[in-house]
Amino acid sequence: MAETVLTNKRRIELLEMRGIVKRFPGVLACDQIDFTVKSGEVHTLLGENGAGKSTLMKMLYGLYQPDEGEIRINGKVASIRSPQEAIQSGIGMIHQHFMFVPSLTVAENVALGLKTSFGSMLDLKEISKGLSALSDRYNLKIDPDIPIWQLAVGEQQRVEILRAIYKGADLLILDEPTAVLTPQEVDDLFRILNQMRQDGHALIFISHKLHEVLAISNRITVLRDGAQVGMIDVEEATKQNLAEMMVGRPVVLQYDIPPLERGSVRLELNQVSARSNRGNLGLNDVSLSVYGGEIVGVAGVSGNGQQELAQVIAGLRPIEAGTITVNGQNISGKSPEKMNSLGVSYIPEERMVDGVIKEFTVAENLILQDHWREPFANNGLMLNFNVIQDACRQAIKDYEIKTPSTETPIKSLSGGNIQKLVLARELARNPQVLIAAQPTRGVDIGASEYIHQRILAERETGTAILLISEDLDEIRALSDRIIVMFEGRIVGIVERKDVNIQALGAMMAGVH
Amino acid sequence: MIGNIITASVFASMIRLATPYLFAALGETLGQRSGVLNLGLDGMMLMGAFFAFYAVFITGSLILGLIAAIIVGGLMGLAMAFISVTLKAEQGISGIGIFLFGLGMSELLFQQWIGTPTTVSGIPDVYIPILSDIPVIGHIFFNHNILVYVAFALVPIMTLVLNKTNFGLMVRAVGQNPEAADAMGVSVTKVRYTTLIIGGILAGLAGASLSIAQINVFQQNLTAGQGFIAVALVYFGGWKPRGVMLGALLFSFVNALQLQISVVGVNIPSEFSAMAPYIITLLALVFASKSREKPDALTKPFERG
Numbered sequence: 001m002a003e004t005v006l007t008n009k010r011r012i013e014l015l016e017m018r019g020i021v022k023r024f025p026g027v028l029a030c031d032q033i034d035f036t037v038k039s040g041e042v043h044t045l046l047g048e049n050g051a052g053k054s055t056l057m058k059m060l061y062g063l064y065q066p067d068e069g070e071i072r073i074n075g076k077v078a079s080i081r082s083p084q085e086a087i088q089s090g091i092g093m094i095h096q097h098f099m100f101v102p103s104l105t106v107a108e109n110v111a112l113g114l115k116t117s118f119g120s121m122l123d124l125k126e127i128s129k130g131l132s133a134l135s136d137r138y139n140l141k142i143d144p145d146i147p148i149w150q151l152a153v154g155e156q157q158r159v160e161i162l163r164a165i166y167k168g169a170d171l172l173i174l175d176e177p178t179a180v181l182t183p184q185e186v187d188d189l190f191r192i193l194n195q196m197r198q199d200g201h202a203l204i205f206i207s208h209k210l211h212e213v214l215a216i217s218n219r220i221t222v223l224r225d226g227a228q229v230g231m232i233d234v235e236e237a238t239k240q241n242l243a244e245m246m247v248g249r250p251v252v253l254q255y256d257i258p259p260l261e262r263g264s265v266r267l268e269l270n271q272v273s274a275r276s277n278r279g280n281l282g283l284n285d286v287s288l289s290v291y292g293g294e295i296v297g298v299a300g301v302s303g304n305g306q307q308e309l310a311q312v313i314a315g316l317r318p319i320e321a322g323t324i325t326v327n328g329q330n331i332s333g334k335s336p337e338k339m340n341s342l343g344v345s346y347i348p349e350e351r352m353v354d355g356v357i358k359e360f361t362v363a364e365n366l367i368l369q370d371h372w373r374e375p376f377a378n379n380g381l382m383l384n385f386n387v388i389q390d391a392c393r394q395a396i397k398d399y400e401i402k403t404p405s406t407e408t409p410i411k412s413l414s415g416g417n418i419q420k421l422v423l424a425r426e427l428a429r430n431p432q433v434l435i436a437a438q439p440t441r442g443v444d445i446g447a448s449e450y451i452h453q454r455i456l457a458e459r460e461t462g463t464a465i466l467l468i469s470e471d472l473d474e475i476r477a478l479s480d481r482i483i484v485m486f487e488g489r490i491v492g493i494v495e496r497k498d499v500n501i502q503a504l505g506a507m508m509a510g511v512h
Numbered sequence: 513m514i515g516n517i518i519t520a521s522v523f524a525s526m527i528r529l530a531t532p533y534l535f536a537a538l539g540e541t542l543g544q545r546s547g548v549l550n551l552g553l554d555g556m557m558l559m560g561a562f563f564a565f566y567a568v569f570i571t572g573s574l575i576l577g578l579i580a581a582i583i584v585g586g587l588m589g590l591a592m593a594f595i596s597v598t599l600k601a602e603q604g605i606s607g608i609g610i611f612l613f614g615l616g617m618s619e620l621l622f623q624q625w626i627g628t629p630t631t632v633s634g635i636p637d638v639y640i641p642i643l644s645d646i647p648v649i650g651h652i653f654f655n656h657n658i659l660v661y662v663a664f665a666l667v668p669i670m671t672l673v674l675n676k677t678n679f680g681l682m683v684r685a686v687g688q689n690p691e692a693a694d695a696m697g698v699s700v701t702k703v704r705y706t707t708l709i710i711g712g713i714l715a716g717l718a719g720a721s722l723s724i725a726q727i728n729v730f731q732q733n734l735t736a737g738q739g740f741i742a743v744a745l746v747y748f749g750g751w752k753p754r755g756v757m758l759g760a761l762l763f764s765f766v767n768a769l770q771l772q773i774s775v776v777g778v779n780i781p782s783e784f785s786a787m788a789p790y791i792i793t794l795l796a797l798v799f800a801s802k803s804r805e806k807p808d809a810l811t812k813p814f815e816r817g
């Protein structure tokens with residue numbers, strides 16, 4: 001049993017949430033949810049974005065108060081009115097967005113909230129000692145004196161976990177912990193979680209990635225639109241039935257892809273180099289051709305030049321050397337606007353930053369790039385509202401975008417729906433070349449499936465498609481060819497029929 | 513010539529003039545490190561200055577004067593906290609409201625309760641055996657009233673509190689990332705109320721250091737914008753007590769020099785010193801963007817969820 005540093009209180013053996021209801025203005029976020037978790041098990045909460053997973057857990061952590069229902073710890077009713085009370089009851093939470101003060105050190109971040117009396121002196125030495133004991137136990141290397149911002153995301157997450165354990169969490173909530181991790185880091189995380197489970201911790205794992213859920217869970221509860229769809233043991237669960245429970249209809253997980261009909265070269269990169277934001281050559285001597293009707297997948301661990309690759313093609317990043325041609329026309333150094341008119345469409349990685357303007361409405365975002373063109377504008381001056389409204393309503397219908405109206409600010413839509421809107425806008429121009437960077441990251445299964453189908457349909461019409469993704473499953477499911485990037489270079493090219501997952505993994509790690 | 517101007521007296525006045533800035537700006541530093549910009553500082557100083565003066569005027573007790581400044585300053589801080597933390601009002605606007613209230617109220621009460629300009633006998637300079645007798649040095653450093661020493665002692669104390677105590681850690685965390693602090697069980701509200709009340713108390717003392725120690729009078733708008741300069745000094749000092757002290761010294765050196773110049777009768781336009789606050793403010797903004805200690809959540813009200 002893991003001893004907790006703080007107290008000798010009774011461990012959480014059983015936590016029950018009964019009939020939990022939570023309403024937000026206009027939304028029933030949780031509708032009569034029953035959820036229990038025991039010491040020594042991983043109970044997964046599975047559901048699409050907006051299903052109510054985070055809301056349910058925030059009530060357990062004292063960030064929200066339930067409108068109805070009760071929480072019991074070891075059979076006794078508990079009221080958890082603040083995170084402080086949750087921590088005192090032995091509940092810890094790893095949030096979707098890490099809860100750190102980036103400028104403070106690891107030890108300081110752990111010390112935060114440990115003693116809330118105003119008079120006491122900081123004892124960082126003691127905390128460092130406790131932390132190193134814990135990091136030995138879980139076989140994690142952590143330097144307590146390093147500022148958080150200097151740590152990689154995976155390391156930050158480990159600090160979050162250690163901090164929760166240090167603070168005496170018997171029950172740990174992990175809200176989409178794998179969303180930010182590479183496959184290797186996910187393996188590391190699961191190793192830690194397995195050890196915690198053996199140590200008798202109760203774990204709540206939140207995800208919408210099915211293979212992860214199947215790999216780590218004992219039990220799985222599925223939520224959809226705030227309601228509880230069901231609870232099953234992992235032995236009875238399959239990707240197919242889980243996906244169906246999540247989405248509420250049968251979901252295609254394997255696509256039928258018609259044979260490749262290669263057209264002519266649409267996009268060609270010739271020995272292209274570009275600097276990354278850090279100033280080094282993020283893209284180093286990359287040559288690549290993408291043919292019409294072909295999907296080329298770009299695999300790699302994040303930060304190995306994929307983003308720079310997408311940005312140079314989209315005209316968002318200057319190139320240092322080499323040439324880029326679209327349909328034989330040299331486009332190196334052209335503006336994004338010019339790229340658009342040459343038929344290059346770009347689905348950016350950071351859709352909230354580069355893809356949409358958060359404060360603008362759905363309609364405004366839809367015409368973001370074409371606002372000055374007929375038929376949206378007359379003579380490039382006055383916006384033509386009726387035409388815009390019609391186009392917008394059509395896109396909402398075609399792309400199954402869930403939005404209350406065309407005048408809703410885009411920021412209140414879910415990630416999947418925003419991505420569908422970006423897709424609708426980018427595909428409306430019948431692109432010659434489509435760059436899709438992480439098109440389904442943070443997007444739920446139903447919407448992902450839809451986006452994949454759209455990309456495949458685009459392939460059918462002869463568009464040359466470059467698909468950049470950290471999700472190997474996605475790359476494998478869609479690509480005709482896969483290129484692997486490592487440290488800014490292309491280190492391997494594999495045809496669809498020759499794909500071998502181990503070999504891909506090795507190339508991604510730079511072993512080749 | 514230069515020797516006539518830059519004398520030991522100039523340095524002594526520099527130290528003396530820096531005192532109200534130090535009190536006010538150190539309090540403001542604490543508040544800003546917790547994420548609250550208090551633009552009402554000048555109004556708080558005026559209220560502190562008036563009540564300290566009034567208490568001494570009525571009772572003749574300097575202690576009561578200081579206590580009055582502390583209470584009134586604390587209450588002003590509480591008001592600022594209520595408006596900006598509990599009601600989550602826009603901090604810039606609520607600060608200006610507090611300033612206007614302090615400006616108007618102190619003048620009104622002065623007209624009602626005292627009426628004509630008078631002086632009180634203020635806090636005397638402390639004679640420190642031996643130290644005060646050292647030539648030059650003694651004159652510059654060891655010939656001041658007690659509030660001057662308190663203000664300078666607050667610099668290391670504030671540094672210690674911010675960096676070495678749990679409270680300081682909470683303040684820094686709440687100013688940088690209140691969501692994280694809240695999730696770790698720190699009450700953002702409590703921390704911000706505390707820093708603002710302490711800031712108010714120090715602003716009250718800043719006012720008292722003018723009205724019952726430095727000039728020993730009260731008049732309408734006695735502070736003449738010193739509170740606003742104190743806010744700029746926080747930026748100038750990069751949110752660090754020592755930086756704030758350097759800024760306060762630099763600024764009051766310019767002031768002291770200007771006084772001396774007018775005494776000696778050198779022909780330098782008085783606009784020169786009138787420009788100083790603006791130059792300081794501009795410098796402050798240049799430096800501010802470079803400081804690592806700048807609180808990310810400055811001016812942002814916190815709401816859970």
Ligand SMILES: Nc1ncnc2c1ncn2[C@@H]1O[C@H](COP(=O)(O)OP(=O)(O)O)[C@@H](O)[C@H]1O
Nearest residue numbers: 024027029048049050051052053054055056817
């Ligand atoms: N603070 C809030 N105010 C209003 N609505 C909210 C708030 N938090 C969540 N919601 C809504 O509640 C629903 C559930 O959200 P959430 O629990 O975050 O879903 P999940 O974590 O499963 O993706 C969504 O419709 C979301 O828009």
Ligand SMILES: [Mg+2]
Nearest residue numbers: 053054055096
């Ligand atoms: Mg969530």
